[in-house]
Amino acid sequence: xxxxxxxxxxxxxxxxxxxxxxxxxxxxxxxxxxxxxxxxxxxxxxxxxxxxxxxxxxxxxxxxxxxxxxxxxxxxxxxxxxxxxxxxxxx
Numbered sequence: 001x002x003x004x005x006x007x008x009x010x011x012x013x014x015x016x017x018x019x020x021x022x023x024x025x026x027x028x029x030x031x032x033x034x035x036x037x038x039x040x041x042x043x044x045x046x047x048x049x050x051x052x053x054x055x056x057x058x059x060x061x062x063x064x065x066x067x068x069x070x071x072x073x074x075x076x077x078x079x080x081x082x083x084x085x086x087x088x089x090x091x
Contacts, residue, residue, distance in 0.1 A: 005030045005042065014047070014069060016058040024048040027062060039065055045079040 005028045012025045028042040041062050053071060060069040060079065070077045 009048065010041070010062060012047075013061040014051075014053070014058050015061065017054065017056055019053045019058075021051060021053075023051070025060070025062060041065055043067075043079050043081050047076040 007026055008029045009024055009026055010029075012023055014021055014023055025045050025047055027045040029040055030042065045060065045062065045067060047060070047069070055071045055073065058069040058071060060067045067079050067082065069079060
């Protein structure tokens, strides 16, 4: 079995500020059999579609994982490294 990462498209969920919706994201998925089953996705993660949500900080739920997602100037910033929503609240 290969442990090489691959880019996949997956259904995810964006929520915060009274807004929520499903979206499509591209993410890195590893085929590493030693990787925990609840954390199969790694950064970078990119939202593939647009919406009319205001700029701000959101949570992106991808499977059992939750990532901090930021929207600035109408566009979601790619998630370059893993953070939890709890850590983002203190920054």
